[in-house]
Amino acid sequence: MMIRTLFGLLWGAALAVPAELPVTQVVLYKHGVGFFERAGTLGPGESARLDFDAAEMNDVLKSLTIEERGGGRISGIRYDSMDPLSHTLAQFPFQIGGAQPLSGMLDQLKGARLELKYGSETVDGSIVNAREIPAAENQPAREQLTLMLDSGELRNLDLGAAAGIRFPEPRLQQQFKDYLAALAAARSKERRSVYIDSTDARQRAVTASYMVPAPVWKSSYRLMFTETGKAVLEGWAIVDNTTGEDWTKVGLSLVSGRPISFISQLYAPRYVNRPAAELPEDAAARPVLHEGGYQATLGTAQGPAGGIIGGIVGAVPAQAPPAAKATRSMNRALLPTTAERVTVEEESDASLGQPRLMATASSIVAGASADAVGELFEYRIAQPVTIRKNESAMLPFLQQAVDTRKLLIWSDHSSEHPTNAAELANSTGMVLDGGPVTVYDGGAYGGEALMETLKAGDKRLISYAVDLGTRITTAFDSKRSVVREIHLNRGVFTVKSAAEETATYTVRNVDQKTKTLIIEHPLRDGYTLLNQKPMEKTAANYRFEVPLAPGATKVFAVSEEHVFDTAYGVANVSADFLLAYVHNRDLSENSRKQLARIVEKEQQISDNNAAIDDAQRQVQGLNSDEDRLRRNIESLNRVSGQQQQVQDYARQLGAVEQQLTALRDRQAELQRKKTALQHDLDEMIAAESF
Numbered sequence: 001m002m003i004r005t006l007f008g009l010l011w012g013a014a015l016a017v018p019a020e021l022p023v024t025q026v027v028l029y030k031h032g033v034g035f036f037e038r039a040g041t042l043g044p045g046e047s048a049r050l051d052f053d054a055a056e057m058n059d060v061l062k063s064l065t066i067e068e069r070g071g072g073r074i075s076g077i078r079y080d081s082m083d084p085l086s087h088t089l090a091q092f093p094f095q096i097g098g099a100q101p102l103s104g105m106l107d108q109l110k111g112a113r114l115e116l117k118y119g120s121e122t123v124d125g126s127i128v129n130a131r132e133i134p135a136a137e138n139q140p141a142r143e144q145l146t147l148m149l150d151s152g153e154l155r156n157l158d159l160g161a162a163a164g165i166r167f168p169e170p171r172l173q174q175q176f177k178d179y180l181a182a183l184a185a186a187r188s189k190e191r192r193s194v195y196i197d198s199t200d201a202r203q204r205a206v207t208a209s210y211m212v213p214a215p216v217w218k219s220s221y222r223l224m225f226t227e228t229g230k231a232v233l234e235g236w237a238i239v240d241n242t243t244g245e246d247w248t249k250v251g252l253s254l255v256s257g258r259p260i261s262f263i264s265q266l267y268a269p270r271y272v273n274r275p276a277a278e279l280p281e282d283a284a285a286r287p288v289l290h291e292g293g294y295q296a297t298l299g300t301a302q303g304p305a306g307g308i309i310g311g312i313v314g315a316v317p318a319q320a321p322p323a324a325k326a327t328r329s330m331n332r333a334l335l336p337t338t339a340e341r342v343t344v345e346e347e348s349d350a351s352l353g354q355p356r357l358m359a360t361a362s363s364i365v366a367g368a369s370a371d372a373v374g375e376l377f378e379y380r381i382a383q384p385v386t387i388r389k390n391e392s393a394m395l396p397f398l399q400q401a402v403d404t405r406k407l408l409i410w411s412d413h414s415s416e417h418p419t420n421a422a423e424l425a426n427s428t429g430m431v432l433d434g435g436p437v438t439v440y441d442g443g444a445y446g447g448e449a450l451m452e453t454l455k456a457g458d459k460r461l462i463s464y465a466v467d468l469g470t471r472i473t474t475a476f477d478s479k480r481s482v483v484r485e486i487h488l489n490r491g492v493f494t495v496k497s498a499a500e501e502t503a504t505y506t507v508r509n510v511d512q513k514t515k516t517l518i519i520e521h522p523l524r525d526g527y528t529l530l531n532q533k534p535m536e537k538t539a540a541n542y543r544f545e546v547p548l549a550p551g552a553t554k555v556f557a558v559s560e561e562h563v564f565d566t567a568y569g570v571a572n573v574s575a576d577f578l579l580a581y582v583h584n585r586d587l588s589e590n591s592r593k594q595l596a597r598i599v600e601k602e603q604q605i606s607d608n609n610a611a612i613d614d615a616q617r618q619v620q621g622l623n624s625d626e627d628r629l630r631r632n633i634e635s636l637n638r639v640s641g642q643q644q645q646v647q648d649y650a651r652q653l654g655a656v657e658q659q660l661t662a663l664r665d666r667q668a669e670l671q672r673k674k675t676a677l678q679h680d681l682d683e684m685i686a687a688e689s690f
Helices: 002-015 054-063 085-089 102-109 170-187 322-329 575-582 589-636 643-687
Strands: 023-028 033-042 048-053 065-069 074-079 113-118 121-133 142-148 154-158 164-166 191-198 204-213 218-225 231-241 247-256 347-349 354-356 368-373 376-381 385-387 391-410 419-425 435-441 444-451 459-466 470-478 482-489 492-509 515-522 527-529 541-548 553-569
Touching (some): 085 170, 121 154, 218 391, 231 247, 376 391, 391 459, 419 444, 435 459, 470 515, 492 515, 515 553, 541 553
Parallel strands (some): 023 247, 218 435
Antiparallel strands (some): 023 033, 033 204, 048 191, 065 204, 113 121, 113 164, 142 154, 231 391, 368 376, 515 541
């Protein structure tokens, strides 16, 4: 009887189905993952099972943590493995290609037994080879198989004519089945199971936490202005359940922020190609040369406290994500759910007898508490949430009065009209996640805007409509640049100049009501404001606040100074260019004297160059006279009775030669002087500095 009872217990345990832990907590992030917590009670000796898609297994194996309460200990975690397809198929004695003919596959199985049926005849034997015979004239392509029959006869068979083909060996048949099953499994998206085993034989509570890919949650807002100018901000979170499993009364948290996340290939088995190594038994021994020692070694190296260097001291238990851990431990005190409710009703106009439809604040319980979680921010939905699989939900997380003021902002200078805007100050005490904002003004639809993520205490301008009742034109003017500073260093002459530019904005308020306009003026490197002080500055613009009276025109001018440097090589500019700066009032007396010496030296070089040019022109003129006299003498020598004239030309030619000799001497002297003057100038330029 005892043996039968023990056998029954063992048989029942073998057939026990692992328990599934339902989802109890969900935390959704903005970077494509979600934190899930499952919890449940397991009976004595019972295991738990978690099901996942194959694509989720990498993240599960990277983040899974298990907590067991009740005195038990986790003895192990098992899961359905997935060997890479290429490694699995490489174990088979054949490979089936994508477009491989049957003969190509059979040719890999030379020597295997094969059975073919041709009508009532059955042919069996061992495969010798198989091949594809290409098409010939009037003959289609066909596949041929050569078998060795048991009688020793070799027979060529037409594979296309066979009514059936079978491997009589059971092992080879099973290999084909396994091969096809591996191909089918590789295409399958079936779920994988993770099993949690425990050593405890008592009932205990188990919690499993993990991260898997999940759609990001989205936020949208409604900004509602009352006729008194006050505003209420209403926030909704859009959540999608694509897990293939119902979320029934789960605790839901939404985290704003983008922590770093990545995929690490942990699920698929990883194989490493090992190097081949052989013992050099057959190689002849070589002489060994030992190096001489140069430093004695004292003692033996040890790790800290005598331990092994690099040894593993202990395993650090895995921790749950910060947001998830905070979910169980943070104060769940709720922020005020509503501050000032917009009272907008469906009013009845007695004179017309028609109702006037007005937008009202939603009748919601925005009971979401909010807390900072490190550098992130978490909204926790107060009530348990139920979202069925493949469904989405809109969940309210905010309905609160906020500090706002209506403005106009002109940022698109290609348009003559500014936009209606609201300066939204985040006085809610929580981070407002970025999203679209629908604006209602006095109960009517006013427009739409986009808002970036807004930290608590920060403010942002949002534009939601074009204001056709305000027109803006712009005129530009600039003044002549003024020299501010002059410097000379190592032969480089630097002039610092300043130019003033003015943008004049003319604003016409057509409406009979007071407005406040924000003009965005581009912020440019090297430009400094002269006459206006901005209300604030962004990375790309100054913002100026301009009050507009009803039906009035406002002129608003913004002047800027642009300071820039211009550099010249002193050796490459003329004395006249430098002389223009000698009398600049911003130049000190010492600097003026230094620059004047350089100008004087350059003037001397210029005068000397002019003398060289003049001497060269004289030489060219005398050379022309000399050529003319020689031609005349040559012509007269061929005519009788012209001896006297020839002698006169000869005397003139001698005088020209004397002048040329004197000019050449002068040219040489001027060249020597030029070299000396240039040397003095170069030394002066290198020495002068201001």
